[in-house]
Amino acid sequence: MNNIFRFKSFMRTPMFWFSQPIHKLIRNIGVSAHIDSGKTTFSERVLYYGGRIHEIHEVKGADSAGATMDFMELEKEKGITIQSAATHLKWRGHQVNLIDTPGHVDFTIEVERALRVLDGGVLLICGVAGVQPQTLTVHKQMSRYKVPRIIFINKLDRMGANPWSAIQSIRKRLSLTVAAVQIPIGQDQTFNGLVDLIKMKAYFFEGLKGEDVKETEVPERYMEEAKEKRQELIETLGSIDPEIEDLYLNEQPISEEKLKASIRKNCQDHKFYPVFMGSAYKNKGVQLALDGVVDYLPAPEEKQNFGFQISLDQKEEKKIEFKTDPKLPFVGYAFKLEENKFGQLTYVRVYQGKLKKGDYVYNMKTKKRVKVARMAKMHANQMEEINDVEAGDIFAVFGVDCSSGDTLVYGDMNYQVLCSSMFVPQPVMSLSIKPSKKEYSARFQKALSKFQREDPTFNVDMDKESEEIIISGMGELHLQIYAERMRREFEIDVQLGQPTVNYRETITQKQQFDYLHKKQTGGAGQYAKVIGYMEPLQLEEGQFSNQFENHVIGTSIPNEYITAVEKGFYESVDKGPLTGYPVVNVRFVLEGGETHVVDSSSNAFMTATKYAFAQTFRQAGPEILEPVMAVEIMVPAPSYQQAMVGIAKRRGSVTNTESRGDMFVLNADVPLSQMFGYATELRGFTSGQGEFSLEYKRHDPVPPNEIETIVAKFKKHKRGQ
Known part of the structure; x- marks a missing residue:
């Protein structure tokens, strides 16, 4: 007999959830993907099926209303998400705090700050294109913050959609252990349902908006494929879970409960990522993915979050783990600021303790104590005022003077901690x-x-x-x-x-310096000698920093002059000697020097350092670094040669090529400076059918034949020509 569930949250609420601690019933999740993979469309269905909204509006829809989460006028006009938007809903008795993030690489900080505060994520993959450039970036960001995730292969209604090719691209390009927990019923335009490989039941999405989910037995013609893919799921889990492996090898039945428990544990341990499927636009599969959020992604207390406790005398700090205990002192992290019709809003993730309206909070950065006059839960650009929050929740507060990334603690200032910071990419x-x-x-x-x-x-x-x-x-x-x-x-x-492109300068070899700055102009002169060396600072790819080290033994240079040397070094790296762009990844080591009893001063040592830096930099194998972008180009198959030649002319190096139906896909690393004007060229040779996307990948050395051009531009600009 068929079962029909109307997927509104209150209809599927277990009766026992009221007795559980509140934080166990929270899921903080984000939806992330490459641009145009359907994130906002997916989020719109989540809100509708969760009873949060009563009408579905499309991105750039015919009704001109626009999707709920794209509330900025610019977002509605351009049909893209520009800033992350937060909302909340109920699903199966759980509070789901949802953040919809942009897919365009230019707004990657919105993804960064969202993932910094989330406990789990939904990674959307296009069923036609598979893994795309921004998918790789989002994957790195999720891995950086150790965010467990489920994967949703979207757009299975599109011509050429192939979930199994998409899964292969996930394994190959993201190096993740994944397996499908569903198989599609129908293909392309005939896609109309899913088979759940854990329950071995079929689901069809009926009603005007797919809100009626009908559960049936697996159709006979899909039974063999379902058994085969279920076997693949069990084998994949068996390779990482000894209990499942033992049951499988001993040919014992594996229950639905054991499969779910294994998926949940290994998903949260970042060993396995379940793959769901559907078409958000056609209202199919979203409810089952929401079930996956509740079943497999962690509650706040199941994800470790660390910070640093500062002693009251400000002299010591130690690493601590925040606990979702309402009795402990309040700790919140301000991850997003927004100005709207209500004034300045600060979005805060609560990591520990609880906070009530009227309490005081202390900003660890500004050292200011302020009263919390108004608190709210946000639903896109609408707000609902609340009176209190507990650990694990996300809320907005009014009137708190802070910046993105500040830590807020309870206002009595007896408990001072700092949350770990988020990664901020360099502008390009x-x-x-x-x-x-x-x-x-x-x-x-x-x-x-x-x-x-x-x-x-x-x-x-x-x-x-x-x-x-x-x-x-x-x-x-x-x-x-x-x-x-x-x-x-x-x-x-x-x-x-x-x-203009943001170049960087650096050095490639160690170089000693021994520089004397001596100047006599009548009266007190200037005298300062600095001795030491400069060398490359080795950091992870994409990270930039500089380092000053004091190795002076004895009193050859007094401490106040060492401070002046350090200041002179950091002022020198602001503008490189070759192009005026910042110098990065240099270690400056001061080993000694000389002073004069009358003519030495802080100013003299700062000047000596700047001259020593400029001279040594040119002797230490200087290089100019340029931003290199990961580019993906999709063109009709007959145009592939023009695409290859065009990338070669732009100093690009091809990293991958593949065919997707009648389209040719080219992946390449190309300097950003060479990509200006490419959109016009691409439209020309593909008659408007080609498309491309790009994202920052790293900074690479500029070829020697290009250096002269860049340096000449800098000199010309300096002369004001």
Whole structure:
């Protein structure tokens, strides 16, 4: 007999959940994927089936309403997610806090800060394209924060969709241990249901919006495939779970409960990732994926979160693990700022303790104590005021002066801790910006200040020579969006310069220095000698830093002058000798020096350090580093030769090629400087059918024949020509 479930959250709530601790019934999840993989469409269905909204609206839909989570006017117009949006819903008695994140590489910080505070994730993969460039980035981000995840292969209704090819691409390109927990019923346009390989039941999604889920026996023609794929699931789990392996080898039956327990444990241990399937746009499979969120992703107490406790005298810090215990002191992490019609909102993840309206919190960065006057749960751009929160929850607070990444603790200041920081990628592109009229200046500065507080990847600098304001970010779209926001939110017309690439300078070999700065101009002179060496600083790929080390023995240089040397070094790396771009990954070691009883000063030692740095840098095998992007190009098969030739002309190196139906896919690493204007070229030779995406991968040395051009541009700019 068929069973029909109407998937609204209150209909599937177990009766025993009220007796459990609140934090056990919370799931903090994010939806992440490559651009246009259907994240926002998936989130819209989650909200609908969870009873959070009563109508489904599409991204750039015909009704002009737009998806719930894309509430910015710019998002509705462009049909892309620009900033992460938070909401919450109930599912099977559990509170699900959901964050929908952008897919475009330019807004990667939104993904970064969301994953920093989440306990689990849903990684969407396109059933046609499989793993794409931004999928790789999101995978790295999830791995960085140790976020367990389930995988949802979307768009199975599309022509050419193949979930098994997508699973192979996950295994090959992400190196994950995965197996399907479902198989599709039908293919492409005939896709209309799923077989659950754990329960061995079939599910069909009926009703106007797929809200009626009908459970039936597995159709006979899919039984053999279902058994084969269930066997593959068990074998995959057996390779990492000894209990499942023993049952399998001894040919004993493996119950639904044991399979679920094994998947849950190994998913949370990052050893296995269950693969769900469906089509969010066609309202199929989303409810079963939501079941997977509850069944397999961790509650807050099941994921370890660490911080650093600071002693009251501020002299010591020790690593601690936060506990989801409401009796312990409150600890929250401010991960996102937003200005809306209610004022400035600060999104906070609670890691420990509880907080009530009217309590005081202490900002560990600003050292300010402030009263929490209003608290709210957010649903996209709408809010619901609340009175208290506990460990594991995500909420928004008004009127707290802070920046993204600040730690908030209970206001009595007896318990001082810092949450671990999030990774902030380096900006890869810059351009000049100025208001079109002088009377806009005050609002212009206010806008720049606001955007910097919101977004750690949005940097603002002043070019001291040209006196231009330079904004830097993750790409051209990133910076253009902020310019457009200035026009809309602050009513400022701005003028943008041509985009430039953010190069870096570094050294490749160790080089000694022994530099004497001596100057006599009548009266007190300047005298400072610095001795030591500079060498490359080895860091992980994509990470930049510089390091000063004091190896001075004895009193050849007094401490106040050593401080001046350190300051001189860090000022020197701000602008490289070759191009004016920052110097990275250099270790500066001071071993000794000389002073003069009258003529030595902090200023003299700072000057000596700057001269020593510039001279030594040129002798230490200097290199210019340029941002290299991972590019994926999809063109009609007859156009593949033009695509290959075009990438070769742009100094690209091909990393992978494959055919997807009648389309040719090319993956390559290409310098960002060579990608300007590529969209026009691609549209030309594919008659508008080609598409490409790119994401930052690393900085590589610029070829010798290109260095002269870059240096010449810098010198020309310096002369003001």
